[in-house]
Amino acid sequence: MLTLILVKIGGSVITDKNLYRRFREDSCKKIIRVLPSLNDDLIVTHGAGSFGHIIAKRSGFPRKFKKEDVHDYSIIHRDVLDLNDMVAGIMLEEGFSPLSIPTQSIYRNRSPDLSDFQKYMSLGFTPVGMGDVILRSGIVKIISADDLLVALSAAFKPNLVIFLTDVDGIYDNDPKTFSDAKLLKSIDRNIAFSHVMNDVTGGMKSKYEKILKIRKHAGEVVVVNGNKPERLNDIGKKDFIGTVI
Ligand code: ADP
Ligand code: IPE
Numbered sequence: 001m002l003t004l005i006l007v008k009i010g011g012s013v014i015t016d017k018n019l020y021r022r023f024r025e026d027s028c029k030k031i032i033r034v035l036p037s038l039n040d041d042l043i044v045t046h047g048a049g050s051f052g053h054i055i056a057k058r059s060g061f062p063r064k065f066k067k068e069d070v071h072d073y074s075i076i077h078r079d080v081l082d083l084n085d086m087v088a089g090i091m092l093e094e095g096f097s098p099l100s101i102p103t104q105s106i107y108r109n110r111s112p113d114l115s116d117f118q119k120y121m122s123l124g125f126t127p128v129g130m131g132d133v134i135l136r137s138g139i140v141k142i143i144s145a146d147d148l149l150v151a152l153s154a155a156f157k158p159n160l161v162i163f164l165t166d167v168d169g170i171y172d173n174d175p176k177t178f179s180d181a182k183l184l185k186s187i188d189r190n191i192a193f194s195h196v197m198n199d200v201t202g203g204m205k206s207k208y209e210k211i212l213k214i215r216k217h218a219g220e221v222v223v224v225n226g227n228k229p230e231r232l233n234d235i236g237k238k239d240f241i242g243t244v245i
Helices: 025-038 053-059 067-093 115-122 145-156 203-215 229-234
Strands: 004-009 041-046 098-100 126-130 132-136 139-143 160-165 220-225
Touching (some): 004 025, 025 041, 025 067, 041 067, 041 115, 041 145, 067 098, 115 126, 115 145, 126 145
Parallel strands (some): 004 041, 098 126
Antiparallel strands (some): 132 139
16 A cells, blocks of 8 residues: 655755755755655655745844845745755656645645645656745745645645654754754654754754644654665664654
8 A cells, every 4th residue: 555755855954054055966866866765655845945044034034024025035935946946856857757836826825725735646746845935914924844744744644754854863952062962763752952043944943843743643753864865764673763753
């Protein structure tokens, strides 16, 4: 029986979060090459990394929309589409048939419209979603790929949700700041998070809160190092390196 897997490729892996619009092509390729081995129905989403967060932070997004915001909003949206184009391009080269679903069209109404994900998946495409800015009720909002996974999980009840990020999983503290931070192989409790620089969607803390929501609808959620995507082949095995929630 085919199972449904949702993947988020973190902006921290496929971009250099400190350098505006710096794409990491090799890292992205390595991830896409591992995905077919999962051999399931697949929805891929990706974050924005330095194609979104740097200008969003500079502009003070998310916040109430002001007329002068249109230019920065356009730049972020253009940059996100450029990144998506590169991700989809690699997927095509690797034999996938990606179909990008614009975040703007998902969040047109009060509740997210995910019907295109269902439609294109059933036709044999691999739907691709992305973090982006949206404008609703006079507010510039940031929709992260994590938010998309919360909505997609509630709607489609996936068997497995995979977060690919730039560290080995969820630690008891930020491993980039605390060298003695311990990797949590499995978790079911609240842990302290520190602030991540240049990340307006709250880094691992808000990710963890969303993961808990996703977990209610998904068979399993794992956080894996996207720079070592071959670890995805070890999910369920004793020597799997990552965090299972
Ligand atoms: P992504 O772009 O991959 O979705 P983020 O950059 O938003 O991910 O979050 C990943 C970052 O969160 C890591 O680079 C790490 O430095 C930071 N972080 C903070 N606290 C933790 C923690 N307790 N465990 C793991 N990572 C953490
Ligand atoms: C952020 O998406 C979208 C914008 C800032 C426009 P994500 O929050 O999913 O991106 P990453 O993975 O943290 O870079």
